[in-house]
Amino acid sequence: MxxxxxxxxxxxxxxxxxxxxxxxxxxxxxxxxxxxxxxxxxxxxxxxxxxxxxxxxxxxxxxxxxxxxxxxxxxxxxxxxxxxxxxxxxxxxxxxxTRPYPDVLPALAALRLRWTLGFATNGNSRAERCGLGGEFTFELYAHENGLPKKPAPQFYASVVEAAGVPAGQVVHVGDSLAHDVVGPQRAGLRAIWLNRLGLPRPPGVQPDAEISTLADLPTALDRLQPAGVAVSGRPGSRHVADLESIVGSAEQ
Structure with missing residues (x-):
């Protein structure tokens, strides 16, 4: 699940x-x-x-x-x-x-009812300084507490540790195939490619799902759930929580 x-x-x-x-x-x-x-x-x-x-x-x-x-x-x-x-x-x-894309806050509001949400970046975009303060259960920033940048395996291990659930329960969402699809999948996470620009996918890379807007994320997540699993209301503990995740990587 x-x-x-x-x-x-x-x-x-x-x-x-x-x-x-x-x-x-x-x-x-x-x-x-x-x-x-x-x-x-x-x-x-x-x-x-x-x-x-x-x-x-x-x-x-x-x-x-x-x-x-x-x-x-x-x-x-x-x-x-x-x-x-x-x-x-x-x-x-x-x-x-620096502000969120128009589809971000509505998507986060809807997803929060059913999933635990995290924020994990190589860059220096602090959530609270970019219109995303208080949106996430956990936040991870490369180079804080010695955390290396994606696609280092330790980065994704820290994501899993912060989530408090097995890697197989975590979905990573982002725009970078290397950092947000291939890296997470190698670490045992599921990965959804947010392809806002409609870029062609290179051979040999297979995200678990591909979307062009966060409005499509809830449906993509539902399709990734094992058969017969329905994610219901959000429990009180993040260890049994439920939500979505996107990850993409452009720095600066």
Whole structure:
């Protein structure tokens, strides 16, 4: 019997891209205010700085990766000494703009009646800072208490431990095939791919279900339940609780 649904954050529950773009635009405005040398710096340059550092730092905390990217951006205009200021501006604007997709809160409200809900992310999107405070029974963040990033097996083991049920009772929901489907399945969890963009599925990857919107998640979960199992009202203990989960992984 499935009882617990765990969600990825960025690009699964949270529409991150506009928030990151808005944060970088704020940084660029400040750079241009500080020095004429930034006049030729483009938003596309700041966006490319993330890609330039991500490969080497992919296992690092997202805050460190972003600071490294912003350091490159600041150096474009000789503003190395302003890194702390620019980083603070970026994160303030990024969090102010990060909000759930329209289908998220209605889906969570419906699912909470029947499932235990969890939140597990590689990124730095804190639930309480992104319009999702109080929505989950448990939250897990990579690099807190030594937790490695997905797809490390220890990450999913920590999800199972936090859920308080066997791995086979947990469904992981997210947008990343590597982090939210293949990784969880190898750890014994079920996995639902949230494919908002309608991307083709590569050969050899088989999620337990695929959906394009969270509105379809309750039906997908019902179909994954063993025959004859009906999930009823939510018990008081999370060890016997019941709900959904989505997980997806875009950082920043």
């Amino acid at each position: 499935l009882t617990t649904v765990v969600f990825d954050a960025d690009e699964t529950l949270l529409d991150l891209r506009p928030a990151v773009t808005g944060g970088l635009a704020t940084v660029l405005d400040e750079m241009r205010r500080l020095t004429p040398a930034a006049a030729g710096v483009l938003l596309a340059d700041l966006e490319s700085d993330w890609d330039a550092v991500f490969g080497e730092l992919s296992a690092a905390p997202v805050v460190e990766i972003r600071r490294a990217a912003l350091a490159r951006s600041a150096a474009r205009a000789g503003l190395d000494d302003h890194l702390d200021e620019l980083a603070a501006l970026f994160f303030a604007r990024r969090y102010a703009l």
